[in-house]
Amino acid sequence: MTSPADFLPGIFSLPVYLMNKITLPEPMSETPLLEMRGISKSFPGVKALNDVNIALFPGRVTALIGENGAGKSTLVKILTGIYESDEGEIQVDGKPVVFANAQDAIDFGVTAIHQETVLFDELSVAENIFLGHAPKTRLGLVDWKAVNARALALLHSLESNIDPRVRLKDLSIAQRHLVAIARALSVDARIVIMDEPTAALSRKEVDDLFQIVKRLKAQGKAILFISHKFDEVYEIADHYAVFRDGKAVGSGVLAGVGQDEIVKLMVGRSIEHAFPKVDILLGETVLSVENYTHPTEFRDISFALRKGEIFGIYGLVGAGRSEICQSLFGVTKPSGGTLKLAGKEIVIGSPSDAIKAGIVYVPEERGRHGAVLQLPIYQNISLPSLTRTSRSGFLRAAEEFALARKYAERFDLRAAALSVPVGTLSGGNQQKVVIGKWLATQPTILILDEPTKGIDIGSKAAVHAFISELASEGLSIIMVSSELPEILGMSDRVLVMREGLSAGIFERSHLNAETLVRAATGNA
Amino acid sequence: MIRQLFKFREMLLVIIIAILLAVFSVRSPGFAAPGNLANIFNDTSILIILALGQMTVILTKSIDLSVAANVAFTGMAVGMLNAAHPELPLVLIVIVALCIGAVLGAINGIFVWKLNIPSIVVTLGTLTIYRGMAFVLSGGAWVNAHQMTAPFLQTPRQLFLGLPILGWTAIVIVAVMYLVMSRTFLGRAIYASGGNPTAAVYAGIDVGRTRFFAFVISGTLAGLCGYLWVSRYAVAYVDIAAGFELDTVAACVIGGISTLGGIGSVAGAVLGALFLGVIKNALPVINISPFAQMAISGSVIIAAVIFNARQERRRGRIILRDRGASEQIEVAA
Numbered sequence: 073m074t075s076p077a078d079f080l081p082g083i084f085s086l087p088v089y090l091m092n093k094i095t096l097p098e099p100m101s102e103t104p105l106l107e108m109r110g111i112s113k114s115f116p117g118v119k120a121l122n123d124v125n126i127a128l129f130p131g132r133v134t135a136l137i138g139e140n141g142a143g144k145s146t147l148v149k150i151l152t153g154i155y156e157s158d159e160g161e162i163q164v165d166g167k168p169v170v171f172a173n174a175q176d177a178i179d180f181g182v183t184a185i186h187q188e189t190v191l192f193d194e195l196s197v198a199e200n201i202f203l204g205h206a207p208k209t210r211l212g213l214v215d216w217k218a219v220n221a222r223a224l225a226l227l228h229s230l231e232s233n234i235d236p237r238v239r240l241k242d243l244s245i246a247q248r249h250l251v252a253i254a255r256a257l258s259v260d261a262r263i264v265i266m267d268e269p270t271a272a273l274s275r276k277e278v279d280d281l282f283q284i285v286k287r288l289k290a291q292g293k294a295i296l297f298i299s300h301k302f303d304e305v306y307e308i309a310d311h312y313a314v315f316r317d318g319k320a321v322g323s324g325v326l327a328g329v330g331q332d333e334i335v336k337l338m339v340g341r342s343i344e345h346a347f348p349k350v351d352i353l354l355g356e357t358v359l360s361v362e363n364y365t366h367p368t369e370f371r372d373i374s375f376a377l378r379k380g381e382i383f384g385i386y387g388l389v390g391a392g393r394s395e396i397c398q399s400l401f402g403v404t405k406p407s408g409g410t411l412k413l414a415g416k417e418i419v420i421g422s423p424s425d426a427i428k429a430g431i432v433y434v435p436e437e438r439g440r441h442g443a444v445l446q447l448p449i450y451q452n453i454s455l456p457s458l459t460r461t462s463r464s465g466f467l468r469a470a471e472e473f474a475l476a477r478k479y480a481e482r483f484d485l486r487a488a489a490l491s492v493p494v495g496t497l498s499g500g501n502q503q504k505v506v507i508g509k510w511l512a513t514q515p516t517i518l519i520l521d522e523p524t525k526g527i528d529i530g531s532k533a534a535v536h537a538f539i540s541e542l543a544s545e546g547l548s549i550i551m552v553s554s555e556l557p558e559i560l561g562m563s564d565r566v567l568v569m570r571e572g573l574s575a576g577i578f579e580r581s582h583l584n585a586e587t588l589v590r591a592a593t594g595n596a
Numbered sequence: 597m598i599r600q601l602f603k604f605r606e607m608l609l610v611i612i613i614a615i616l617l618a619v620f621s622v623r624s625p626g627f628a629a630p631g632n633l634a635n636i637f638n639d640t641s642i643l644i645i646l647a648l649g650q651m652t653v654i655l656t657k658s659i660d661l662s663v664a665a666n667v668a669f670t671g672m673a674v675g676m677l678n679a680a681h682p683e684l685p686l687v688l689i690v691i692v693a694l695c696i697g698a699v700l701g702a703i704n705g706i707f708v709w710k711l712n713i714p715s716i717v718v719t720l721g722t723l724t725i726y727r728g729m730a731f732v733l734s735g736g737a738w739v740n741a742h743q744m745t746a747p748f749l750q751t752p753r754q755l756f757l758g759l760p761i762l763g764w765t766a767i768v769i770v771a772v773m774y775l776v777m778s779r780t781f782l783g784r785a786i787y788a789s790g791g792n793p794t795a796a797v798y799a800g801i802d803v804g805r806t807r808f809f810a811f812v813i814s815g816t817l818a819g820l821c822g823y824l825w826v827s828r829y830a831v832a833y834v835d836i837a838a839g840f841e842l843d844t845v846a847a848c849v850i851g852g853i854s855t856l857g858g859i860g861s862v863a864g865a866v867l868g869a870l871f872l873g874v875i876k877n878a879l880p881v882i883n884i885s886p887f888a889q890m891a892i893s894g895s896v897i898i899a900a901v902i903f904n905a906r907q908e909r910r911r912g913r914i915i916l917r918d919r920g921a922s923e924q925i926e927v928a929a
Contacts, residue, residue: 403797424800441798444791446858455788456799458781465781467715509799 090518094526103166105130105294106151106182112470113146121157122318124323130295133285135305135326136298138315138556144298147315148265151296152180152184153177158301164263181262185252185269191240198223198236201255226254230284242584246277253284253337256272264288265296270304282308302331302386302593314338332586339556339585348537348563349542352565355379356414358548359401359460364409369395370572373409377517377548382539384563385552388594392572394436395550397519400550401433402426427456434507436525436552442506449487452494453509478509511542518542519550524558536562556585568592609867613874620878627881634759640873641766642821642828646840646864648773649814651865654848655808657790657857658715662704663818664840665726668695670822671852672730675739678748686747693823694816700726702814703809715807723841731834741830751828762824769817774862776813786810790857813886821865846893847872850900871896 078562104127113121118190121143128134135583138144149155151162153171161168165178171177191200198439199206207218223236240248249269256264266285270278285308288295299305305312313323313338360376370392378382385393398525399406402420411418413429420426426433443452454461454472462469476490483504486495510518513523523539524532539562543549553559559566560583568575570593575591621628646663653660674693677684700722706720741749743840752762777783788796789803826832851868853860872893881888 339863394894401798422800423798424802444788444795444858446791447787451784455784455796455801458784461780467779467781467784469779495712559914591786 076101088100095127102129104128104163105165107163107166108147108151109161109163111147111150111157111162113150113157120318121150122285124248124315124318124320124413126320126323128296129311131289132293132295132310132476133289133295133297133308134311134313135309136296136313137300137305139556142315142320142338144315144446145267145411148184148267148296148298150510151177151263151265158219169566173511177589178259178349182265183256183259183261183263184265184267185249185256186267186596190489191248191252191255193273194239196237196239197227197243197254199252200240200251201236201258203255204316222258226258229257230287230334231253249281251275257288258340261293263294263296265298266374267298268300268471270299270301271299276340278304300593302334305334306331309561325435334590340587341493347557348533348540349382349562350546352539354381354545360412362397362410362412363409364396365407366395366404366572367393367407369399369404369543370569373438373567373569373574375567375574378551379544379548380543381564382551382562384542384559385550385569386556386559386566386588387569387575390571391592393569394521394567395572396550397433397550398592400426401431401519403433427513427515428459428571430514431519432456432510432513432515433519434510434523436521436522443494443502443509446493448491448493449480449485450490450496451513452505453479456509456513463550473514476508479512480504483508515547517548517550519552521552522554523551524553524555532558556588559583559588560585568595601655603853606863606867609851609864613867616871616874616878620874620882623882624833627878630758634763635784636873636877637766638760638763639877640869641762642824643840643847643873644766644869645769645817645821645824645842645849646844647865647869648769648839648862649817650844650860650862651848651853652773652777652786652813653715653807653849654853654855655786655857655860656803657792657793658708658807658810659719659845659855660701660704660811660814661716661719661783661841662726662772663814663821664837664845665723665730666697666700666815666818667730667822667825667837668834669726670728670910671758671826671836672734672739672822672832672834673822675744675826676734678745679739679743682745686751690820690823691817695819696749697819697822698812698816701811701813701818703810704815708811709804709808712804727834727838728926734832734834736834739826739832744827744830749827749830756759762828765820769820770862770866777862782806782809783813784817789856790859792858805865816909822863843872844913846897849897849904852900852904854904855901860884908921 076158093561096134107125107127109125111121111124111126112119124143124147126134126136126147136147136505138143146155149549150157150171152175153176156172162171169176169180171180171182175185180183183196192203195203201223202219206516207215207222209215214256220236227234227236229252230253232254234243234247234250240251243251269281282304285295285297290497297309311324312329312334313325314321314334316338322334339526340432355378357376360374362374364373365371373396375383385396389395393403398404400411400420400421402425403420411420413431418429420429420431444455450472453476458467460469461475473490479485480487480490485504485508486501494502497505520539524535536558537548551562552560561585564580566583568578568588570592571594575594578587578591613819617628617633626632646667650663670693673696674689677692678689704715704719704722707713708715741777752760752765754761756764777786785796785801785806786809788799788801789806793803797808820865821837825836829836847869848860848865849855849868850871851860851864851866853864853868875893875896876889879892
């Protein structure tokens with residue numbers, strides 16, 4: 073994206089978004105506290121951020137909006153000095169700065185409150201707030217009096233009456249959040265990043281949090297507020313910036329901009345590649361899930377999966393999508409509901425039960441859940457199929473090799489030999505091993521959790537073609553994805569989840585991006 | 597690459613052991629004579645067997661600190677059994693030793709499996725308990741050579757092709773363990789459970805049960821060693837093999853078995869044990885005091901750990917997504 077600023081080198085001091093957005097009621101005198109210009113960041117195979125501009129103003133809340141994978145967290149990591157950008161610059165008070173590490177960012181007054189805050193249960197509130205930068209006495213010892221007094225003052229400024237001497241584990245989740253905020257402010261913060269701070273909060277706690285945000289605004293701090301929830305964004309934010317696929321696709325003052333417009337910006341991409349979805353005649357019902365319920369993660373989920381179907385499950389992170397799949401695979405136990413496989417009721421108590429029943433799960437975190445890196449390729453591929461390749465407890469290496477060779481050929485696996493450890497392969501080839509090992513079990517139902525996460529566009533098309541091919545061979549596929557184009561392009565039907573509940577099942581003919589986003593975010 | 601590394605590492609140990617033997621035989625001619633080598637191997641047999649048990653447990657990301665206490669209890673039990681019932685055949689006594697050892701190992705395994713208690717805590721507890729049980733069983737009394745029967749004492753000393761039965765026992769155990777680790781479902785499950793427990797669960801392996809069986813194997817081998825130890829030293833008392841659990845861990849570490857689990861081989865554990873055996877036998881021959889021996893063993897262990905850590909750091913790339921997670925962990929730390 074070329075911004076007009078590129079052609080007008082003389083007026084860099086103007087906030088970039090002012091030049092991007094034509095009509096802005098913002099007073100021209102207001103200068104951003106922090107500005108990021110032309111920021112790009114690539115990871116092997118993925119361009120996470122592409123020439124992004126964003127400006128944060130004193131006393132203003134800027135909402136950063138985008139789908140999962142749009143580049144929001146990469147931006148936060150660059151802002152907090154965890155990543156260094158490949159290109160572009162950051163300015164604080166109009167002066168270019170370099171955040172080479174996390175301490176640099178803190179020194180310039182940038183502080184972040186994350187979804188999962190890093191606090192210490194066994195330490196007191198005051199210790200948590202000042203850990204690493206506690207006031208010292210002249211002898212260089214920790215000045216506990218000052219620590220407690222300053223913690224108390226900080227908490228008071230947030231209008232909280234938490235006792236700084238109680239241990240953190242005795243606090244509620246909302247109170248812990250407050251401590252996290254106090255910790256963020258204890259370093260003399262001017263720019264506060266809140267990365268989905270409301271994810272774990274109840275409505276009442278969210279209201280309390282917003283009171284704090286308003287107070288921070290009044291103190292002239294610039295706030296970057298990241299949230300999926302539109303009602304919250306509209307309630308608290310002054311400005312918005314929408315990211316899509318690593319690009320800033322729109323920004324400006326929120327007032328007067330409708331939700332429709334924001335949703336369109338979020339999802340309204342031209343679909344980069346035609347999805348190779350083959351329409352096949354769906355067969356009989358293979359798996360029916362009725363009133364499936366988990367004690368904490370999801371409730372009353374029902375759906376039926378047919379032979380050859382690609383059944384999409386869409387929802388925001390934390391909506392309970394992966395949890396359903398893990399439960400179908402026997403990793404966690406449901407507390408209610410029934411499963412019928414080909415009409416017969418079954419109970420799946422462990423992953424080995426599921427594999428025997430022909431259900432396999434290709435997890436999202438293929439590194440952590442997928443491969444045993446120290447073991448050779450052929451042993452990884454045969455791992456879930458060992459009952460077939462062994463006889464009375466004894467392994468048969470020849471059969472393991474034959475199985476591995478078959479799937480290595482099918483996926484065009486590039487490796488020196490099947491006896492080299494998986495850890496020595498490239499990421500893409502490791503993925504092939506992981507997928508190969510699941511298909512080697514000859515499943516009837518394949519659960520794919522975020523099958524293309526972290527894969528570049530070109531490879532995505534190959535994965536999608538492959539999924540289609542599997543479905544046309546009669547495999548039933550449950551595909552969990554946060555990527556709308558993928559869900560829209562590949563699914564026969566889509567279950568949308570919101571906060572552990574079903575927000576509806578949509579037929580292919582009724583699929584469109586806005587409907588799904590509305591259902592997932594709870595906007596009628 | 598890791599495969600090759602193993603081979604490289606095992607070759608390295610073989611070479612180091614050969615160099616040691618060469619150096620010692622310069623100082624003391626006859627040290628590397630076949631008869632003396634057989635002696636050294638025979639002398640190291642018990643360590644080899646225990647190290648293989650320890651290896652099985654360490655491969656699953658656990659540790660068994662109770663092996664030596666298991667040796668003491670089982671040794672005391674079979675020693676007393678032999679003294680009280682001299683008519684019982686040796687085969688039965690060995691079976692009893694294996695069973696007692698297996699039960700003690702299973703107790704460790706149950707705690708780790710069903711109650712999910714870290715193995716270091718469980719076996720630190722049972723280490724004391726098993727040795728205490730040996731005291732309770734014997735009342736602190738010794739079982740001396742004259743109370744034991746001739747077959748009980750002499751069988752492991754019988755020479756077969758120049759090597760005592762004790763040494764042959766170790767060779768058989770090495771062969772069996774090699775088969776178990778490389779050719780059975782359990783062996784594969786042990787490697788997978790230690791290498792990546794989460795991935796193992798997702799592949800349908802019951803990691804807890806696998807750990808349980810690793811402890812049973814370790815306990816069974818310790819039980820066998822209980823008999824072998826008492827027979828070899830012709831005495832059973834509460835403090836036999838005190839501290840020997842550390843030697844078994846040392847043998848594993850020197851042999852390249854990763855304390856993080858999932859990496860290691862039978863050959864490595866055997867070579868690690870042999871390395872310690874050679875040092876232990878050689879140092880007195882060249883007049884180095886027992887205290888210096890301990891310091892040398894300790895230094896070798898630390899050197900091996902450093903070597904392992906450096907090798908493990910080079911261990912393969914990780915799939916794209918996990919990098920973010922590990923980075924976050926680093927940042928959080």
